[in-house]
Amino acid sequence: MKRARDTRRTAVYEAETLVRRMFDVADLGDSRVVEVGGSHVTLPVERRFGSIDAAQRYVDAVLTLNWVRQRWPRATIPVRVRARAGHTAAHYEHDSATIALPERDGGDAWAFRELVVLHELAHHLDPGEPDDLGEPGEPAHGSAFVDRFLELVGEIIGPEAVFVLRMSGITG
Numbered sequence: 001m002k003r004a005r006d007t008r009r010t011a012v013y014e015a016e017t018l019v020r021r022m023f024d025v026a027d028l029g030d031s032r033v034v035e036v037g038g039s040h041v042t043l044p045v046e047r048r049f050g051s052i053d054a055a056q057r058y059v060d061a062v063l064t065l066n067w068v069r070q071r072w073p074r075a076t077i078p079v080r081v082r083a084r085a086g087h088t089a090a091h092y093e094h095d096s097a098t099i100a101l102p103e104r105d106g107g108d109a110w111a112f113r114e115l116v117v118l119h120e121l122a123h124h125l126d127p128g129e130p131d132d133l134g135e136p137g138e139p140a141h142g143s144a145f146v147d148r149f150l151e152l153v154g155e156i157i158g159p160e161a162v163f164v165l166r167m168s169g170i171t172g
Helices: 009-028 052-063 066-071 114-124 143-156 159-167
Strands: 033-036 039-042 080-084 091-093 098-102
Touching: 009 114, 009 159, 033 159, 039 159, 052 066, 052 080, 052 098, 052 114, 066 143, 091 114, 098 114, 114 143, 143 159
Parallel strands: 080 098
Antiparallel strands: 033 039, 091 098
């Protein structure tokens, strides 16, 4: 069975991009407090990675967390992190359990950060096969994906990051 049309993909990426920019601004400023939806929220610190090896170590550590292994059986399948040609997108390759991260865009390694890596891990933890998801087939960025992504972000980065993602348009 083929996946259903991925109608929420653009909304997920736009919200994630907005939140990444909020983290970038917070990292440069004197305060991590932002106003979102009428609430003042202190953004947690988002980890950044200096290399493919550092991102690999992070992925390995997340996949060995007890709660991750209990929640998603695919956490026992190792994930390889590799450099990706081009600089506009990161992606997950289901067949080889590989996360591909673009290394540099004019000196900026935008994808070497926790939100991007957790997004790709949420794809890895999908319990279904990409072409065998039953009726009608879960879209790649559908409710189940969003739920996995937000759970990872909430438990690892913090609930404030989930709040900001939800207020920016990511809903399960």
